[in-house]
Amino acid sequence: MKRSTNLTFVNLxxxxxxxxxxxxxxxxxxxxxxxxxxxxxxxxxVSLEVRPVGNVFEISGEIRAEMDxxxxxxxxxxxxxxNDSFNELIVVTAKWTxxxxxxxxxxxxxxxxxxxxxxxxDFDLGDFVHEHxxxxxxxxxxxxxxxxxxxxxxxxxxxxxxxxxNPLLRDNSSIKK
Ligand SMILES: [Zn+2]
Numbered sequence: 001m002k003r004s005t006n007l008t009f010v011n012l013x014x015x016x017x018x019x020x021x022x023x024x025x026x027x028x029x030x031x032x033x034x035x036x037x038x039x040x041x042x043x044x045x046v047s048l049e050v051r052p053v054g055n056v057f058e059i060s061g062e063i064r065a066e067m068d069x070x071x072x073x074x075x076x077x078x079x080x081x082x083n084d085s086f087n088e089l090i091v092v093t094a095k096w097t098x099x100x101x102x103x104x105x106x107x108x109x110x111x112x113x114x115x116x117x118x119x120x121x122d123f124d125l126g127d128f129v130h131e132h133x134x135x136x137x138x139x140x141x142x143x144x145x146x147x148x149x150x151x152x153x154x155x156x157x158x159x160x161x162x163x164x165x166n167p168l169l170r171d172n173s174s175i176k177k
Contacts, residue, residue: 008034008126010050012057012092019051019058022125034126035065038133039082042066046129050090057090057123059116063132071143074151078143082136088114092121 007030010020024030024046035044048061062085069080116128142148 008129009122009124012050012052012090012121012123015050015052015057017052019049022046022048022050022061024048024125024129031126031129034130035133038130038137039065039067042068042079048125048129050123050125053089057092058087059090059128060087061085063129063136065133067133067137069137069141071145071148072140073142074145074148075155076143076145076151078141080138080141082133084132084136086114086132088116090116090118090123092118092123094119 008024010022024044026032026043026045031044031046032041042065044063044065046061046063048059051058051060063082064084065082067080067082069078070076071078145151
C-alpha cells in the first residue's frame with residue numbers, strides 16, 4: 001500500500017540551484033495523517049524552502065499549528081499555538097551510525113545551527129515538520145487562565161501532598177496519606 005506520506009518526499013539531488021518552495025496546509029491535507037498524533041484535527045500551515053548549498057542543503061521556513069494539550073496545573077484543556085520559524089541544514093551521510101533506521105533523520109544542534117542528518121537523498125518533509133512540532137510541545141503546559149491556581153487548589157483540597165498535574169488523571173494510590 002502506498003503511504004500518503006510519499007507526497008511529502010523531496011529528492012534533494014534533483015533540486016534546482018535556486019531551491020524549491022513547498023507549502024502544506026490543512027486545506028490541502030498533505031500532512032493530516034502524519035501530524036494527527038500531535039495536533040489532532042487542528043489547523044496547520046507549513047511553508048518550506050529547500051536549497052542546495054555546496055554539499056549540504058539549507059531548509060528554512062515556518063510552521064504554524066495548534067495543539068490541544070492539558071494544563072499540567074489545573075487539568076483543563078488548552079490550545080497551544082506553535083509558531084516556529086527556522087533555518088537549518090540537511091546533511092546526507094551514508095555512514096551515520098547513530099541513526100536507527102535507514103533514511104531516518106537525526107537532528108543535532110551545533111553552534112546554533114541545527115543539522116538534520118539523513119541517510120538518504122529522499123528527504124521526508126512531513127517527518128521534518130512532525131519533528132519540529134513534537135519539539136515545540138511543552139513538557140508542562142500551563143493554561144495561563146487567571147483561576148488556574150484556584151482550580152488546582154480546589155481539586156487538591158483533600159490531598160495532603162498535592163502534586164502538580166491534572167488531579168483527574170492522577171493515580172491517587174501512589175500518594176502518601
Ligand atoms: Zn491551568
